[in-house]
Amino acid sequence: MSESGAKAVRVGLIGGSGLGAALAGQTDGIRHEIDTPFGPPSSTIIETEWSGLPIFFLSRHGPGHTLNPSRVPYRANIFALKKLGVTHVLASGAVGSLRDTFRPRDVVVVDQVIDKTFRREGTFYDHAAVHVEFAEPFCPVLRRMLTEQETAGAYTVHDAGCYVCMEGPAFSTRAESVMHRLWGGGVIGMTAMPEAKLAKEAEIAYALLALVTDYDCWKAPAPGASHDPAVLLKEIIGNLDAATRNAIDLLRKTVERMSTRKDELLRSPALGALQLAIWSDKAKIAPAEVERLAPLWGEYFRR
Numbered sequence: 423m424s425e426s427g428a429k430a431v432r433v434g435l436i437g438g439s440g441l442g443a444a445l446a447g448q449t450d451g452i453r454h455e456i457d458t459p460f461g462p463p464s465s466t467i468i469e470t471e472w473s474g475l476p477i478f479f480l481s482r483h484g485p486g487h488t489l490n491p492s493r494v495p496y497r498a499n500i501f502a503l504k505k506l507g508v509t510h511v512l513a514s515g516a517v518g519s520l521r522d523t524f525r526p527r528d529v530v531v532v533d534q535v536i537d538k539t540f541r542r543e544g545t546f547y548d549h550a551a552v553h554v555e556f557a558e559p560f561c562p563v564l565r566r567m568l569t570e571q572e573t574a575g576a577y578t579v580h581d582a583g584c585y586v587c588m589e590g591p592a593f594s595t596r597a598e599s600v601m602h603r604l605w606g607g608g609v610i611g612m613t614a615m616p617e618a619k620l621a622k623e624a625e626i627a628y629a630l631l632a633l634v635t636d637y638d639c640w641k642a643p644a645p646g647a648s649h650d651p652a653v654l655l656k657e658i659i660g661n662l663d664a665a666t667r668n669a670i671d672l673l674r675k676t677v678e679r680m681s682t683r684k685d686e687l688l689r690s691p692a693l694g695a696l697q698l699a700i701w702s703d704k705a706k707i708a709p710a711e712v713e714r715l716a717p718l719w720g721e722y723f724r725r
Contacts, residue, residue, distance in 0.1 A: 430476075430507070430509070430684075431475060431509055431510060431680065431684045431687050431688065432475070432476045432478065432506070432507045432508045432509050432510070433472075433475050433476065433477050433478070433508065433509075433510050433511070433512065433677060433680065434477075434478045434479075434480065434503040434506075434508040434510070434511040434512070434626070435477060435478070435479045435480070435511075435512055435513075435673065436480050436482050436499070436511060436512075436513035436514070436617070437479065437480070437481050437482060437513075437514055438482050438483065438513070438514045438515035438516060438613055438633075441514040441633065441666045441669055441670065444666050444667075444670060445479055445481075445670065450468070450470065451468050451469045451470030451471075452468070452469040452470075453466045453467070453468055453469075454466065454467040454468070454469060454478075454502075454506060456502035456505055456506065458497075458498045458501040458502050458505065459501065459714050459715070460495060460497040460498040460501055460543075460546075461495055461498050462495070462498060463480060463495060463498045463499045463501075463502040464480060464481060464482055464483065464484040464489055464494060464495055464498075464499055465480060465481040465484050465485055467479065467480050467502060467503070467506065468480075469506070472674060472677045472678070472681075473674075473677050473678040473680075473681040474681050475677055475680060475681045477677070478503060478506050478508050480499055480502070480503065482494055482499065482513075482515075482613060482617075490590065490591045491589075491590045491591060491612035491613050492539075492541050492542065492589060492590060492591065492612075494613065494617075496542065496543070496616050496617050496620055497543055497546060497616075497620060499617070500617065500620040500621055500623075500624050500626065501546070501624070501717065501718070503624075503626065504624045504625075504626060504717050504718060505717045508626060509626060509627065509687070509688075509690075509693065510561070510564060510626065510627040510628075510680070510687060510690065511621055511626055511627070511628045511629070512564065512568075512629055512631070512673055512676065512677075513614075513617065513628065513629070513630045513631070514630070514631045514632075514633060514666075514669050514673075515611045515612075515613045515614060515630065515631075515632060515633065516611065516632075516633050516635050516662055516665075517530070517585070517609035517610055517611040517632040517633065517634055517635065518593070518594075518609065518610050518611070518634070518635065518636055518637065518638035518639075519608075519609055519634045519636070519637045519638060519641075520586070520599070520602055520603050520607045520608055520609060520610055520638055520640065521583075521603075521608050521609075522641075523580070524580060524583060524608060524609060524634050525578070525634065526634050526635060526636055526637070526661040526665075527577065527578075527634065527661050527664045527665050527668065528577070528578045528579070528580060528634045528665070529577065529578070529579045529580070529631050529632070529633060529634070529665060529668050529669055529672060530579075530580045530582075530583040530585075530608065530609055530631070530632040530634065531560075531565050531568045531569050531579060531580065531581055531582070531583075531629065531630075531631060531632075532560060532582070532583045532584065532585040532608070532609065532614070532630050532632050533558075533560055533565065533581075533582040533583065533584070534559065534560075534582075534583075534584040534585070535559045535560075535584065535585045535586075535587055535614050535615060535618060536584060536585070536586045536587065536602075536605060536606075536607060537587050537615040537616075537619075538586060538587060538588045538589060539587055539588070539589045539615050539616065540589055541589055542589075542615070542616050543616070544615070544616040544619060544620075545616075545619075545620070545623060546620065546623050546624070546715060546718055547623065547715070547719075549707065549708065549711050550700065550702040550707050550711070551700075551701040551702045552623065552696070552699050552700050552701070552702070552719075553699050553701060554619075554622045554623050554695045554696070554699045555622075555695065555698075555699070556619060556622060558691070559618045559619070559622070559628075560618065560628060560629050560630060561627035561628055561629050561690050561691070561692055562690075562691070563627065563686060563687055563689060563690045563691075564627055564628070564629035564676075564687075564690065565581070565629050567676050567679050567680060567683070568629060568631070568672065568676050569581040570679065571672055571675045571676060571679070572675075573668075573671075573672070576668070576671075577664075577665075577668040577671075579672060582608075583608030583609055583632065584605075584606050584607050584608045584609075585607075585608070585609050585610070585611060585614050585630065585632060586602045586605070586607040586609070586610040586611075587610075587611060587612065587613070587614045587615040588610060588611075588612055589612070590612040591612070593638075593639065594610065594638060594639060595639070596639045596640060599638045599639045599640035600640050602638070602640075603640055609632045609634065610638050611632060614630055618630065621692065622692050622695050623695070623696075623699075623718070624718050625692055625693055625694065625695045625696055625718070626692060626693075627687070627690035627691075627692040627693060628692065631669050631672065631673070633662065633665035633666060633668075633669055634661070634665060635658045635661045635662045635665065636654075636657070636658050636661060696718075696719055696722060697722075700719065700722060704722070704723055
């Protein structure tokens, strides 16, 4: 287990479309401007407290939602959270549904991912061979705590679903949408990768709430439904707002539960992800590179 994981549980909240703006408007606290080897993160990171746990909030798309999914500085975001001692991340993102059972306004605690991105830097370790285990992309401990919450029927939380991560920024063609369903995809979005993989490389436990805004284009509109783009957009935004409220409620309840189960959280598999992952001869890695990435892997060079 990494030193950050052994000291204390510190929770990062990464807000995507909808939830990022909502939480930014609700969050007040210490503001951190973090420098990283990969440039600045998307936004100032705000430190606050929920249920006695330190919380570090980051808006993935930046102030005013100016960063499209391909331009989000994923490496800087995760590195900055690691530098602040974050051990566990609860992230969110708006998605389209690929299944009838995942309805608009539902929340899906995803368990698998298919990565279709191709324009993004996907690793911190450009100058070493570092291979993290990624069969289970999302932390099982966090996922269990998220899906244990009672919602009293106010909204639906699904305990599993495969997230197809596309490059964007355009949405899928209908042929692609049908193909994603055949692959076993449950929802489709643009931001889970490489965020989840980088979190594992940083030994941070990571879980993702997928906020369903609409059905992807595989599904024909219901008879009599409006085809007016403005009406459809208004409906999608309304669904996102509702799903965001649901997600904030779920996050607060989950953090409250996390505050009483720290020992369980410190058994998250990701907290030791680098133990067997550094395949390079450590003596051959340049000292400057070791120091550059010290918050991520420094402890493995002091042993």
